[in-house]
Amino acid sequence: MTARVGIKKTMTSGSRRFNLDVSFSSRSCYTILSGPSGSGKSLTLRCIAGIETPDSGRIEIGRRVLFDSEGRVNVPVRERRIGYLFQDYALFPHLSVADNVGFGLKKLFKPLSMADRGKVSELLEIFGLGEMAESLPRDLSGGQKQRVALARSLVNNPSVLLLDEPFSALDHSLREKMRAELKAVQARFNIPVILISHEPADIRAFEGDIVEYSGKGAVHKNSGSGIKLFSAEGYSPEASCRKIQS
Amino acid sequence: MFNAIELSPLLLTLKVAGLAAFAALVAGTALAYALSRKGFPGRDWLDAFLTLPVVLPPTVLGYYIIVVVGRNGFIGRWLERYLGVSLMFTWQGAVVAASIVSLPMVIKSARAAFEGVPQDFENAARTLGQSETSVFFRVTLPLAWRGILAGVMLAFARAMGEFGATLMVAGDLPGRTQTLSLAIYDAVQAGSDTLSMQLVIFTSAICMVMLVFSGKLLRTEY
Numbered sequence: 001m002t003a004r005v006g007i008k009k010t011m012t013s014g015s016r017r018f019n020l021d022v023s024f025s026s027r028s029c030y031t032i033l034s035g036p037s038g039s040g041k042s043l044t045l046r047c048i049a050g051i052e053t054p055d056s057g058r059i060e061i062g063r064r065v066l067f068d069s070e071g072r073v074n075v076p077v078r079e080r081r082i083g084y085l086f087q088d089y090a091l092f093p094h095l096s097v098a099d100n101v102g103f104g105l106k107k108l109f110k111p112l113s114m115a116d117r118g119k120v121s122e123l124l125e126i127f128g129l130g131e132m133a134e135s136l137p138r139d140l141s142g143g144q145k146q147r148v149a150l151a152r153s154l155v156n157n158p159s160v161l162l163l164d165e166p167f168s169a170l171d172h173s174l175r176e177k178m179r180a181e182l183k184a185v186q187a188r189f190n191i192p193v194i195l196i197s198h199e200p201a202d203i204r205a206f207e208g209d210i211v212e213y214s215g216k217g218a219v220h221k222n223s224g225s226g227i228k229l230f231s232a233e234g235y236s237p238e239a240s241c242r243k244i245q246s
Numbered sequence: 247m248f249n250a251i252e253l254s255p256l257l258l259t260l261k262v263a264g265l266a267a268f269a270a271l272v273a274g275t276a277l278a279y280a281l282s283r284k285g286f287p288g289r290d291w292l293d294a295f296l297t298l299p300v301v302l303p304p305t306v307l308g309y310y311i312i313v314v315v316g317r318n319g320f321i322g323r324w325l326e327r328y329l330g331v332s333l334m335f336t337w338q339g340a341v342v343a344a345s346i347v348s349l350p351m352v353i354k355s356a357r358a359a360f361e362g363v364p365q366d367f368e369n370a371a372r373t374l375g376q377s378e379t380s381v382f383f384r385v386t387l388p389l390a391w392r393g394i395l396a397g398v399m400l401a402f403a404r405a406m407g408e409f410g411a412t413l414m415v416a417g418d419l420p421g422r423t424q425t426l427s428l429a430i431y432d433a434v435q436a437g438s439d440t441l442s443m444q445l446v447i448f449t450s451a452i453c454m455v456m457l458v459f460s461g462k463l464l465r466t467e468y
Contacts, residue, residue, distance in 0.1 A: 051369045077372040084373040090366040094388045104374030108383055156375055 002027050003160065003194065007047055007057030007067070020044065023057075026209035029186060031194040034203060035213025041196045042087075045162050048194065049084050050077035061160050083153030083161040083191070088169060089145045091137040097148050098124065098133040104156040123151045126188070142170050146178060154189055161186075163195035167202065179205045254421050255429035256448070262337060262412075262425055263405035266344035267352075270401040273345075274352025275394055279382075281353070282360035300350045304410020311343055311415050333415070337423050340416035344408045348401035355400065359393025360386065392463045399460040403453045 006023035020040040024031070033041040046052040048059055050066065053074060059067040061082075066075045091100050099106075102120040106112050112120070124130045127147040137145060146166065153161065166182065167175045179202070186193055197203065203210060280286075281293055299307055315322040315333045325331050333339035363386050371381045409427040416423040418432065426449050433442035 049369075049373055051372070077369070078375045078377060080373070081375075082373055084370065086366050086370060088366075090364065090370040092367060092370070092385060103371065103384075104376070106384075108377075108380040152370075152374070 002060070002062065003031060003048075003192065004058070004060040005044065005048060007044070007054035007059060009043065009047065009052070009054045011043070020054075022211070022213070024209070024211040026194075026211075028208040029192055030206040030208025031192070032203055032206060032208055032210045033194065033196045033213065034198055034210055036198070039213035041213055042164055045084075045164055045194065045196060048160075049082050049162055050075065050080050051084075064159070081156065081159045083156075083158035085146075085149050085153055085161070085163040085166055087164045089137075089149040091145060091148055091152070093137055096134050096136060097129055097140070100137065100148055101129075101151045101155060103152060119155065123155060127151045143174050143178060146170065147181070150182075150185060154185070154191075158191065161191050161193045163193060165196050167197070167199065175199075175201070182206075255424050255426050255445070258337060258340075258424065259406055259426040262340045262344055263402050263408075265341045266348055266405040266408075267398050267402040269341070269345040270349045270352040270405075271394070271398045274349050274397065274401070275356050277349075278353045278356035278394075279360055279386075282357050296353055297350050299347050304347070304408075305414060307346065308343065308411035308414025311339075311346065311411060315339070315342060315415075335415075335417045335419065335423060337416065340408075340412045340423055340425060343411040343415045344405035347408050347411055348405040351401040351404050352394070352397040355397025356390065356394045359390035359397075362393065363389045396460040396463040399456045399463070403456040403460075406449065406452060 002025060004025040007020070009020045011018045011020070018040070020043050022040065022044055033044060035041060043052060047054045048061070048066070054067060054069070056069040057067070058065065058069070064075075065071070065073050066080055067073060092103065095103065098120055101123055102112055102116065105116040105119065121130070121133075124133055127150065129144065129147055129151065132140065132144065137148065140148065146169075163182075167178055170178060182193070183206070185191075193206070193208075195202070195206070277292075277296060281289060312334070313319050315325070317323070317326065317332060317334060322332065322334070325333065331338075333342055367385050367389065368381050371385045376384065406425075407427055408425070409431070412423075412425060413428060418424055418428045420429075420432075424432070426445055430442050430445045430449070433445060
């Protein structure tokens with residue numbers, strides 16, 4: 001697995017300016033973006049997914065260039081093949097668990113094909129959601145919501161999984177369990193994971209490259225330095241994620 | 247209770263208000279979506295322009311409509327020359343007046359509904375490979391339709407009560423362009439208390455029902 005990210009983005013709101021200037025590359029199964037809140041970790045993830053567009057730089061996942069300001073490459077979000085777990089999961093409230101999971105397979109105004117329906121029920125089984133296939137997201141517990149969101153994000157065989165503080169919405173007893181589940185999912189789908197966390201427990205649990213964000217994030221206009229970056233390439237070379245090389 | 251002559255303003259009103267609400271639904275939803283999602287120069291001015299019918303005197307509005315679709319208006323002249331029709335003093339003209347007056351109802355409601363859909367729901371759909379059309383029809387619209395429909399019901403109620411602009415554009419021709427509110431005016435002027443009372447109560451009842459259902463729709467579902 002190689003993820004190479006080197007981007008700059010300036011956000012302004014009123015008189016406040018925020019400079020994101022980050023670059024890292026990682027080859028391990030897990031890349032952890034860590035640092036204080038407001039330092040641009042979520043913004044980095046959103047840039048990788050294509051939800052936000054960097055001002056300049058380059059994003060490369062596997063052998064695919066997703067963004068390159070010099071080469072004028074900016075792959076649209078829908079073609080990036082990225083699994084994204086939003087912090088509050090962003091499950092579609094009007095759709096059942098099964099419809100949420102199958103969302104990425106369904107075409108507008110067309111029912112799911114038999115093969116796709118099989119794929120959805122397989123994913124529901126893997127995540128232990130079979131019994132609540134027809135439930136609405138509002139009736140699920142926090143852990144169940146996260147499983148639905150994970151299953152949904154994996155349905156299109158993404159080439160990388162981006163997790164925005166995946167455990168922050170869960171209580172402590174559940175976190176340990178969901179960490180183990182995430183590890184199992186990673187191993188099963190053999191997919192590289194980039195996740196945001198400031199929990200030391202997460203950093204211990206997911207051995208991988210750590211990208212440390214520093215600074216207050218919101219830098220005032222003339223104060224000079226942006227976000228410092230630390231590349232931690234090859235932190236755990238024994239782990240390899242083949243998936244991304246395709 | 248109603249004989250044939252009294253029934254005609256009612257049927258005409260339902261027809262005019264129904265078509266006006268439908269026109270406001272189509273145009274209003276599109277405009278509201280653009281206003282809520284796209285940042286373009288002059289957005290605030292467009293928003294203000296589209297809200298004008300709420301605050302302008304109906305006579306001013308009627309005047310503008312005459313200027314545009316009247317015999318010498320640039321749309322009116324075109325209609326007359328190529329289609330041989332004129333909207334002045336026709337029920338279709340009343341539909342135009344009622345549409346413009348009720349358009350802001352749909353826009354306000356639909357815009358609030360669109361803005362109430364968290365952007366990350368749409369972003370989630372995009373990461374799942376969906377095109378913008380698909381995102382709109384599978385995520386945005388299903389989460390916003392109640393607000394839009396509530397706006398359409400308000401638009402219908404507003405269109406039913408339209409008086410001033412309709413009078414200027416379509417006139418008050420009994421059996422042809424005389425809607426409920428115009429019929430009430432005539433009935434009061436002619437001193438027919440029973441008729442005006444009937445029409446007033448009927449109009450109030452319909453508007454009441456519309457408001458109740460529109461309120462029910464706006465209660466959050468999720």
